[in-house]
Amino acid sequence: MNPACHFANDRILVLFFKNKMTTQFQNFGSISAVVFCAFIAGCGGSNKMVQVSGSVAVDGKPADGAALLFFPSGDGPVATATCNAEGKYKLVCEGEPGIPKGSYSVAIRWPDPSVKPTAAQKMTGLFNEGPDLLKGKYESKQKTTLKAEITASTTELVLFDLKSN
Amino acid sequence: MKRKFLRTGFTLVELLVVIAIIGILVGLLLPAVQAAREAARRMQCGNNMKQMGLAIHNHESTFKNIPAWGRQIPAIEYPTSPSNPYGQRATFGVLFRLLPYLEQSTIYQLFDLKRSYIDPVNMAPPLGTLSISGFATVPGFICPSTPSNFSDYGPYFAVSGLPISPTTPYILPRTDYRPIRAIRGTLNLCVGLPNTTTDNAMLSVPNGNIEAKSTVRFSEVTDGLSNTICFVEQAGMQKRYFKGKPFPGTTLLDNGLGLNSFYGDVNIARQIRGLSGANIADPTQQGCTVINVWNEENPYSFHTGGVQVTRGDGSVFFMSQSISNEVLVAFVSRDGGENVGAPE
Incomplete structure (x- = not known):
């Protein structure tokens, strides 16, 4: 926390x-x-948690199940989000809703939503998510070029409109 | 004055005042007693983990190596008579191999280690022929803080294709402690590492070759035994807990079905992954929080504020749930070359 x-x-x-x-x-x-x-x-600087939502589209379609990681430019916790079927997400930081304000680089990967765990995989915990439909272009802190700026008044981020190729 | 000397008893008011004072004192004391009881349970739990750490070292001094999880017995080595109709070749787990060093060799000796634990020779009725006495609970594998005490493999074996009805209970003794298998690629992403899952925890099979070898030498733990974790608490499996609360589910399979027997191997050595920790509707949603969020794959305990962990040198420490993921990842790998130092 x-x-x-x-x-x-x-x-x-x-x-x-x-x-x-x-x-x-x-x-x-x-x-x-x-x-x-x-x-x-x-206690360090006081960063207020900002409630931020947004959406991700790939080739103009909502990216169901896309996972986002927001890496702060300085020290700080990594905020995360997962898109629902409409491609919308809400940011979460350290198990609580919201994200501290600051500038972030945003890593996105989109595991193939058609790959679902079988009953046996569910039980053994050996399920690996489907292949990244973005081909790993934005998956890590090092690879991504996407940025986001969170201010105290941010409520919705601009759409991440990505291409799968 | 005379009345005062005649008085022999207490008035009602005096009695009530005394009772009220006693009540307040007991009220003050009870929460302290509960906290002391939990502290004692935690200490016993830590002692269990310490014993497991010592068992690793005793195993090492006997065999010059430590057992790794997840070996498959090669098909050519598998005994043919009697044959194993279940077709499984997974070997017994790390914890099972430590039984002789935890004064449980009576259980250990009942089993045929040349065969899989999913083999009629090594299973209790109705799936096998072994005496039920081999399936006694080992107290050293149970954390007293854990509320649930259930370990039914019936549905698991049914889904795996074994001849048992999903509703037939098949109880195997449980464990609240687990060897770590790896850090999952999605958690590696959280700390800026590539999205790859490498089986390089202390008790993992080197090079992932599950048939070749099932042991690790201390010399392969190049990060140092004091800087590497071998066991974590992952308590209360087979019931789902999300941040300390039981998670409601309709069927066992909807919930996922955590397996928590120390015979199992692949099933109990888990890859640690990051979870969002905020979404009660979907607790498995990806994120970057790990400890005490969801007891399916991650370190989870019923102690407040973290989990207890055994290091390779046999020492036990309490890993706070606010530990940074960088430190956690460094602690899990046995040959990552990180400099972690002492936690907190």
Whole structure:
């Protein structure tokens, strides 16, 4: 779990209390200010989780089951998403909905949705997803050329309109 | 004054106050007792994993190698009399081969290791002829924190084509601990590695040649035994758990059917993969979270905050579920050349 995701709201509260306290209890206020500052610094920058959705199309058709990985340009967790039958996705980061703001390079692969696990594969966990219909062009951080910029006001990303050839 | 000396009992109010105080104290104490009980269970669970780590080393000093998962007995080596009508050649698993070093040689000796565990010689009725006493639960393979205690292979063998009805129970003793087989390519993508699944965990078959060899030498663990994981907790299989809650499903096959017997081999050595962890409607959706999300293929325990892990040197540590995937991937590979250092 990204601590930064959680302390975003706390920070505003903390600053509010800090200002009130310094007027009433000068000593306690300054001590608490130091403690709170250390607390905030320890948690790194405050990135708010932004709820972002989008869609992927390949050759003009929705990419059912396409998997997206959003790699942050700096340090940070990788956000992921999987497209539904309409090619739409919602971003997820470390098991929680949303994505921290920042700039990302986007890796996309589209495992052949017609390849489904058999009952025996389901049980043994030996199912490998179908071949990438994008031929691996965008599958990894190194190969992809796709970018995305997430700001606090981003709600929907532009369509990733890809070609299979 | 006189009345005061005559008094011999307590008033109702005094009694009620005393009872209330005792009630509050017990109320304070109970959660602490529960936490202490879970701490004790976790410690016992860790001790089981430590024993398995020591068993690996005892096996190594006997045979100069460690058992790997997933060997298929070559067809020419397979005993022909009596023949195996089930046509399976998968050998017994790593955990089974450690039984003599966990003081369970009585179970070990009942089985014919030249044959597959899916062979009438090595199976209990109705599928085979072996005495049911060979299928006793080994307490050392069970984590006391795990709530479910079920291990029915009936539907599995039915789907595999063996002559058993899916509704006939076929109970094999379970395990909550597993050897790791590999990191799946889709999780490698999360850490910027190519999308390839390489069987290079500590107990994996070298070069993936499942017929040639089923052992690993310590010298092949070039990352160092202290920097490589051999066993993880993967508890409560055959029931699906998503982030600590039982996952509702209609049939066993809809849920997937986690197999959790230490006889099985391919079935219990799992490839670790990344999951989204946010979608309760589809828990298997791809993503980059791993630990304590979904107990099908990934490290999963009923302890809070992570799983316990045995390293190749026999030590046990608690791997936090916030461990970075880079460190996890480095810990799993035995010859990746990464520098992982000590976790947390």
